[in-house]
Amino acid sequence: MSTASPASELAIDVTGVTKRFGPKTVVDAIDLQVRRGEIYGFLGPNGSGKTTFIRMLCGLLTPDAGSGTCLGYDVLRQQAEIKRHVGYMTQRFSYYEDLTIRENLDFIARIYDIPDRAAAVQQSLERLGLQNRSRQLAGQLSGGWKQRLALAACLIHQPQLLLLDEPTAGVDPKARRDFWDEIHRLAASGLTVLITTHYMDEAERCHRLAYLAYGHLLAQGTVGDVIASAHLTTWSVSGPDLPRVASALRERNGAEQIVAFGNTLHVSGRDAPKLAAAIAAVRDDRHQWTQIHPGLEDVFISLMDGAKDNFS
Amino acid sequence: MKRFTFHRLWAIVLKEFIQMRRDRVTFGMMVGIPMMQLLLFGFAINSDPKHLPTAIRAADQGPFARTLVAALKQSSYFTFVREAATEEEARRLLQVGDVQFVINIPEDFSRRLLRGEKPTLLIEADATDPAATGPALSAVRAIADSVLDRDLAGPLARLRAKSGAIQLQVHAHYNPENITQYNVVPGLMGVVLTMTMVVITALAITRERERGTMENLLATPVRPTEVMVGKILPYIAVGYVQVTLILLAAHFIFGVPMLGSLPLLYAVALLFIAANLAVGITFSTLASNQLQAVQMAFFFFLPSILLSGFMFPFRGMPEWAQWVGSCLPNTHFLRIVRGILLKGNGLMEIAPHLWPLGVFLLVAMTIGVKRYRQTLD
Numbered sequence: 001m002s003t004a005s006p007a008s009e010l011a012i013d014v015t016g017v018t019k020r021f022g023p024k025t026v027v028d029a030i031d032l033q034v035r036r037g038e039i040y041g042f043l044g045p046n047g048s049g050k051t052t053f054i055r056m057l058c059g060l061l062t063p064d065a066g067s068g069t070c071l072g073y074d075v076l077r078q079q080a081e082i083k084r085h086v087g088y089m090t091q092r093f094s095y096y097e098d099l100t101i102r103e104n105l106d107f108i109a110r111i112y113d114i115p116d117r118a119a120a121v122q123q124s125l126e127r128l129g130l131q132n133r134s135r136q137l138a139g140q141l142s143g144g145w146k147q148r149l150a151l152a153a154c155l156i157h158q159p160q161l162l163l164l165d166e167p168t169a170g171v172d173p174k175a176r177r178d179f180w181d182e183i184h185r186l187a188a189s190g191l192t193v194l195i196t197t198h199y200m201d202e203a204e205r206c207h208r209l210a211y212l213a214y215g216h217l218l219a220q221g222t223v224g225d226v227i228a229s230a231h232l233t234t235w236s237v238s239g240p241d242l243p244r245v246a247s248a249l250r251e252r253n254g255a256e257q258i259v260a261f262g263n264t265l266h267v268s269g270r271d272a273p274k275l276a277a278a279i280a281a282v283r284d285d286r287h288q289w290t291q292i293h294p295g296l297e298d299v300f301i302s303l304m305d306g307a308k309d310n311f312s
Numbered sequence: 313m314k315r316f317t318f319h320r321l322w323a324i325v326l327k328e329f330i331q332m333r334r335d336r337v338t339f340g341m342m343v344g345i346p347m348m349q350l351l352l353f354g355f356a357i358n359s360d361p362k363h364l365p366t367a368i369r370a371a372d373q374g375p376f377a378r379t380l381v382a383a384l385k386q387s388s389y390f391t392f393v394r395e396a397a398t399e400e401e402a403r404r405l406l407q408v409g410d411v412q413f414v415i416n417i418p419e420d421f422s423r424r425l426l427r428g429e430k431p432t433l434l435i436e437a438d439a440t441d442p443a444a445t446g447p448a449l450s451a452v453r454a455i456a457d458s459v460l461d462r463d464l465a466g467p468l469a470r471l472r473a474k475s476g477a478i479q480l481q482v483h484a485h486y487n488p489e490n491i492t493q494y495n496v497v498p499g500l501m502g503v504v505l506t507m508t509m510v511v512i513t514a515l516a517i518t519r520e521r522e523r524g525t526m527e528n529l530l531a532t533p534v535r536p537t538e539v540m541v542g543k544i545l546p547y548i549a550v551g552y553v554q555v556t557l558i559l560l561a562a563h564f565i566f567g568v569p570m571l572g573s574l575p576l577l578y579a580v581a582l583l584f585i586a587a588n589l590a591v592g593i594t595f596s597t598l599a600s601n602q603l604q605a606v607q608m609a610f611f612f613f614l615p616s617i618l619l620s621g622f623m624f625p626f627r628g629m630p631e632w633a634q635w636v637g638s639c640l641p642n643t644h645f646l647r648i649v650r651g652i653l654l655k656g657n658g659l660m661e662i663a664p665h666l667w668p669l670g671v672f673l674l675v676a677m678t679i680g681v682k683r684y685r686q687t688l689d
């Protein structure tokens with residue numbers, strides 16, 4: 001490998017990327033720019049096309065339309081170069097369950113022809129705290145350890161871009177926190193990370209994020225940008241007999257979303273005066289009503305409901 | 313960048329070996345299947361093959377010789393395909409396998425018959441497969457007696473001695489004692505290799521797809537040919553272990569003669585093993601799960617065992633079956649192995665069966681590489 005990738009601010013820069021499976025457009029004309037060194041979150045309901053989009057970025061699927069670059073290489077024509085510099089962690093564990101941890105890492109290291117292979121394998125075992133388990137078969141590991149192995153394996157060839165597809169699904173909170181600390185360390189050292197997740201707390205740990213539904217990119221930017229762009233007004237209500245309040249609100253226009261959070265309800269709508277009118281009609285003194293800042297989750301649910309009306 | 317590299321190939325080879333070692337059951341099958349089949353097929357399967365290609369070397373054109381030949385032609389056991397001018401030529405036809413029998417009528421046949429001297433009718437037979445020759449040979453005796461009984465009428469009737477007017481002499485070549493194991497055991501080599509090689513490689517790629525590891529492999533710079541060759545190489549080694557096991561059993565348990573060159577046999581086996589592996593790989597690119605892969609392997613295995621001349625004598629099969637059989641690598645390999653072991657054939661004699669193997673390998677490999685998807689769509 002002699003051709004260094006062109007120096008560019010953007011690790012991913014694609015426009016109009018589209019993928020169809022039969023009659024169904026799974027990814028529809030997505031534009032995405034991700035800066036180098038950035039942790040970019042990719043969110044969206046099940047089946048929204050996140051995995052499909054990532055597969056197109058690393059050359060596993062050919063887009064039906066669109067163009068752009070990944071690490072400066074053309075996503076349509078230079079897939080071999082992209083594969084060399086990208087670490088891809090699949091949604092489903094995809095290393096060999098009948099090989100040990102060390103054998104898996106060694107295999108990947110050989111495939112990428114890493115110069116000092118033994119040292120690289122040893123180093124990656126140590127960095128992820130896997131050295132004591134190196135002789136264990138991958139298939140016998142628990143979910144959290146499998147995830148560590150997968151991360152170690154996709155880092156072994158020192159990629160410039162990490163594509164992580166739901167890396168923390170089924171991992172406990174402590175292990176998730178450790179994982180995210182590692183991701184931030186990697187990003188600080190210059191690695192770009194594109195990561196999909198369904199967890200709101202993880203979304204908030206990304207520098208920027210994008211929200212996808214039915215193959216359409218509905219919002220992108222920092223957490224603040226995304227929340228602001230939804231123009232959502234949210235009220236929190238607490239007190240007795242909340243289900244009755246909820247059903248009373250549902251009979252009126254304006255309260256588009258009513259979600260229970262423990263002992264409170266979050267009532268949101270995109271039209272603030274209409275929402276205020278609806279609330280005024282059902283309000284009594286037994287309940288505390290306060291206007292709050294909408295959270296990411298409120299915004300995403302609202303985006304998804306809006307998308308459902310538009311695209312499906 | 314797009315080139316084939318040996319370090320990546322080697323990575324795949326090593327991985328396959330480790331996985332093979334871990335999978336005890338499959339590993340046991342690779343050794344167990346040949347052994348079990350050897351024991352099961354140690355017994356013969358009988359049938360009554362007809363229309364066997366026969367050459368005639370008639371040194372006598374007298375009336376009795378002519379009626380005898382005419383009667384043999386009438387019987388459904390023989391089809392006369394050639395006239396052999398010399399003993400030399402007759403021998404060659406047998407060795408290459410163009411004919412199953414050579415019927416020799418000596419020059420003074422008619423004269424000695426009339427003198428009551430019991431002339432000899434010499435039949436040379438390729439007896440590698442006793443099941444194919446046995447019934448035809450017993451038919452000759454009956455035909456000869458009945459024809460001559462009719463011809464030797466009137467004053468010649470005295471020549472009809474009780475023991476017959478002529479002597480029938482049969483030279484069974486290559487397997488004179490008609491030991492069926494001599495035929496079955498070398499034939500097993502092709503059958504065992506077909507079964508294990510096709511099944512195991514058919515599973516090799518399908519398993520990667522089913523377990524999701526294929527997605528990972530495709531995301532690395534590894535090339536399709538590297539994956540394919542890397543998966544084939546370890547199983548070639550397995551194939552050679554099986555060949556050796558069968559040869560050892562053939563020699564020490566069944567006492568099968570080994571007249572030809574074993575290095576030649578090992579060399580040809582490479583072609584055959586590779587052909588089967590390529591079939592397996594092709595199946596694995598077509599199948600969407602491991603069960604389908606196994607079913608396809610059986611779909612290939614059944615004709616390979618039934619129509620290749622292993623189960624039933626090839627020439628006893630209907631024409632369409634022979635035609636299908638000729639397209640299968642096992643049919644050709646079977647003849648090569650029997651030829652080398654039992655007839656002492658060299659490269660020249662097996663050449664007619666060598667090139668079909670080569671063609672088959674080429675076709676299967678091309679389809680396999682073409683079908684192997686480098687992306688997921």
Ligand SMILES: Nc1ncnc2c1ncn2[C@@H]1O[C@H](COP(=O)(O)OP(=O)(O)OP(=O)(O)O)[C@@H](O)[C@H]1O
Nearest residue numbers: 021026044045046047048049050051052053091688
């Ligand atoms: N190979 C394929 N053939 C046909 N349809 C497919 C294929 N792969 C994905 N799809 C469809 O495309 C849509 C998007 O799938 P995708 O896996 O990209 O969603 P996702 O956002 O990753 O979902 P999740 O959050 O559940 O992982 C789904 O409806 C899926 O059924």
Ligand SMILES: [Mg+2]
Nearest residue numbers: 050051091165
């Ligand atoms: Mg997905």
